[in-house]
Amino acid sequence: MKDEGARPARPILPRVCIIGLGLMGGSLALALRRCGVAGHIVGCGRPALLARAQELGAIDSGAVDAGAAVAGSDFVFLCVPVETSIALLAKIAPHLPERALVSDVGSTKQAFAAAAREIFGASAGERVLPGHPLAGRELSGLEHASADLFANCLWVLTPIAGAAPGPLPGASNANLNAEPAELTAAQRSLRMALAAIGARVLFSTPGEHDRTVAYTSHLPQMLSSALALTLERVFGGGNPALEIHAGGLRSMLRLAASDPAMWEQIGASNRENICAALEGMESELRGLRESLGGARFRAKFERAREFAKLLKS
Amino acid sequence: MKDEGARPARPILPRVCIIGLGLMGGSLALALRRCGVAGHIVGCGRPALLARAQELGAIDSGAVDAGAAVAGSDFVFLCVPVETSIALLAKIAPHLPERALVSDVGSTKQAFAAAAREIFGASAGERVLPGHPLAGRELSGLEHASADLFANCLWVLTPIAGAAPGPLPGASNANLNAEPAELTAAQRSLRMALAAIGARVLFSTPGEHDRTVAYTSHLPQMLSSALALTLERVFGGGNPALEIHAGGLRSMLRLAASDPAMWEQIGASNRENICAALEGMESELRGLRESLGGARFRAKFERAREFAKLLKS
Numbered sequence: 222m223k224d225e226g227a228r229p230a231r232p233i234l235p236r237v238c239i240i241g242l243g244l245m246g247g248s249l250a251l252a253l254r255r256c257g258v259a260g261h262i263v264g265c266g267r268p269a270l271l272a273r274a275q276e277l278g279a280i281d282s283g284a285v286d287a288g289a290a291v292a293g294s295d296f297v298f299l300c301v302p303v304e305t306s307i308a309l310l311a312k313i314a315p316h317l318p319e320r321a322l323v324s325d326v327g328s329t330k331q332a333f334a335a336a337a338r339e340i341f342g343a344s345a346g347e348r349v350l351p352g353h354p355l356a357g358r359e360l361s362g363l364e365h366a367s368a369d370l371f372a373n374c375l376w377v378l379t380p381i382a383g384a385a386p387g388p389l390p391g392a393s394n395a396n397l398n399a400e401p402a403e404l405t406a407a408q409r410s411l412r413m414a415l416a417a418i419g420a421r422v423l424f425s426t427p428g429e430h431d432r433t434v435a436y437t438s439h440l441p442q443m444l445s446s447a448l449a450l451t452l453e454r455v456f457g458g459g460n461p462a463l464e465i466h467a468g469g470l471r472s473m474l475r476l477a478a479s480d481p482a483m484w485e486q487i488g489a490s491n492r493e494n495i496c497a498a499l500e501g502m503e504s505e506l507r508g509l510r511e512s513l514g515g516a517r518f519r520a521k522f523e524r525a526r527e528f529a530k531l532l533k534s
Numbered sequence: 535m536k537d538e539g540a541r542p543a544r545p546i547l548p549r550v551c552i553i554g555l556g557l558m559g560g561s562l563a564l565a566l567r568r569c570g571v572a573g574h575i576v577g578c579g580r581p582a583l584l585a586r587a588q589e590l591g592a593i594d595s596g597a598v599d600a601g602a603a604v605a606g607s608d609f610v611f612l613c614v615p616v617e618t619s620i621a622l623l624a625k626i627a628p629h630l631p632e633r634a635l636v637s638d639v640g641s642t643k644q645a646f647a648a649a650a651r652e653i654f655g656a657s658a659g660e661r662v663l664p665g666h667p668l669a670g671r672e673l674s675g676l677e678h679a680s681a682d683l684f685a686n687c688l689w690v691l692t693p694i695a696g697a698a699p700g701p702l703p704g705a706s707n708a709n710l711n712a713e714p715a716e717l718t719a720a721q722r723s724l725r726m727a728l729a730a731i732g733a734r735v736l737f738s739t740p741g742e743h744d745r746t747v748a749y750t751s752h753l754p755q756m757l758s759s760a761l762a763l764t765l766e767r768v769f770g771g772g773n774p775a776l777e778i779h780a781g782g783l784r785s786m787l788r789l790a791a792s793d794p795a796m797w798e799q800i801g802a803s804n805r806e807n808i809c810a811a812l813e814g815m816e817s818e819l820r821g822l823r824e825s826l827g828g829a830r831f832r833a834k835f836e837r838a839r840e841f842a843k844l845l846k847s
Contacts, residue, residue, distance in 0.1 A: 355778070430778065436768055437778060438780060440761065441786040443822050444761060447815060447819045447838070448753065449841040450834060450841070451753070451811070451814045458841065462745075466750035467669070467687070469754050469789050470754050473757060473785075473789070474846075477841070477842035479835075481835035487827075489827030489828075490827070496823055498768075499819055502761065505760035506757075507816065510812040514798055514801030516798075518801055521759065524766065528762040528765065528771065529762045529787045529790035532776065533784065533787075533791075
């Protein structure tokens with residue numbers, strides 16, 4: 222690819238392949254396109270989706286087969302639910318150019334990192350840089366895609382440690398904001414491109430990431446869905462008494478509208494951490510129930526309020 | 535009171551007394567004042583609060599003593615936490631004019647209705663009309679008061695049935711929107727005044743109200759506070775890993791900022807209903823945990839999504 226007149230320089234991501242053109246993949250394509258950091262964007266998905274993505278100006282070309290789609294690419298993004306991305310990684314591996322960097326947008330990182338290690342062995346840390354944009358998920362599908370989805374969104378990158386075979390259990394990463402020294406040139410380009418589309422990039426380890434999101438993302442989701450189930454069991458759907466509710470309930474039920482298929486995969490791929498988070502939550506609920514309306518109850522509410530304030534600031 | 539020149543008619547609420555000048559009482563005073571349905575507004579609270587409320591134009595006059603404050607009033611609003619309102623009702627009873635109608639803004643209604651029956655006997659249904667505006671509660675205090683707080687806010691009125699000694703257990707009120715035929719003229723005026731400040735008035739029974747809000751208001755609050763406690767227990771306050779979170783967590787923690795003193799009283803006054811709601815919730819969380827990532831798990835998520843959609847529309 223050569224410079225064309227006014228174009229000042231080679232794009233940060235010369236040839237990008239985006240596999241999966243739903244909310245995430247579609248938004249990523251639109252965002253990369255808008256800020257001009259991608260040269261050519263190849264999309265991969267079902268024919269109807271490819272046609273629509275081209276109509277929206279999200280991609281330059283398309284392929285239905287993932288192996289064909291990644292041929293010649295410098296950067297490949299797997300924008301599919303987490304278990305699907307593991308299957309796809311194995312499928313595209315033989316077709317990937319040696320120089321290509323693969324990333325993903327899956328909600329958990331340990332299983333994906335482990336699969337990368339299995340497929341790429343010692344070079345997994347170079348060839349794959351797992352990622353997780355914490356962007357709104359109650360909507361799904363290309364029709365909801367937006368170039369703005371990642372504006373000010375947290376995007377966690379979890380480099381695969383070559384030496385460490387697994388996560389660092391319980392390790393707290395004090396350098397969450399620092400860029401690891403060992404990033405390759407392609408990985409630094411990826412980081413720059415994500416910053417260019419407005420994301421706030423943080424680094425973590427796959428293990429720390431999965432443990433943390435079990436509490437900060439998966440647990441809130443479980444609560445919202447379980448709240449809906451509790452209300453449904455007691456009131457059924459059309460009970461007029463349910464009119465007696467306010468904005469607090471609606472905001473607590475917002476996440477319950479999320480895609481069940483995606484959450485089935487998240488649940489399966491982060492089972493132990495989510496179980497621990499749910500057990501912790503069940504225990505706190507029991508604690509509130511057993512102290513209801515007493516001084517201990519009030520002390521708990523005080524502590525909860527302090528914590529909520531802290532996270533807000 | 536006589537008509538004054540341009541003033542077309544006697545105000546709907548000629549002389550109002552508002553006891554408690556926090557977020558609710560202050561907002562009610564400002565709202566009644568702005569839409570011109572109140573004649574004279576007497577405030578009751580600590581001297582500094584009375585001074586500030588007069589400065590804000592919320593009240594016309596003030597009294598520190600609740601008995602003195604209600605003298606000569608047509609309408610009395612108890613705008614204090616639910617247990618405090620029960621104590622106040624007993625205190626003001628000997629000082630209330632025969633014609634005065636008392637209402638409140640407490641978050642539960644059975645205990646208040648029972649206290650009214652004890653104090654006023656057979657005339658409780660006429661002299662007291664319990665109420666509950668479901669307005670935002672994470673903020674508190676006169677400084678956050680606003681004439682707009684009740685705009686489009688649900689305001690539940692729960693008439694005290696003269697004959698029935700207690701709530702109607704499990705009864706579903708099919709006429710939630712209908713005005714009960716037996717309202718007195720003063721009660722109809724109250725309803726009109728609430729509509730005038732923008733509230734959507736619904737009728738329920740104290741029992742149905744308390745059971746419903748245990749699920750639609752108190753349970754969401756418990757979840758938000760317990761979520762904060764769970765995160766605090768695992769991460770502590772200043773853990774950098776907590777940076778890995780998105781808007782979903784912040785919206786689930788919003789209610790945790792609510793006033794612990796108010797919730798201590800709500801917990802105590804609606805103990806059985808809240809316990810049942812918490813037990814139901816704990817059971818749903820256990821169900822999700824035990825089916826995590828499987829087909830049953832997905833089916834639960836589908837059901838939760840359907841319910842959440844229903845409530846939204």
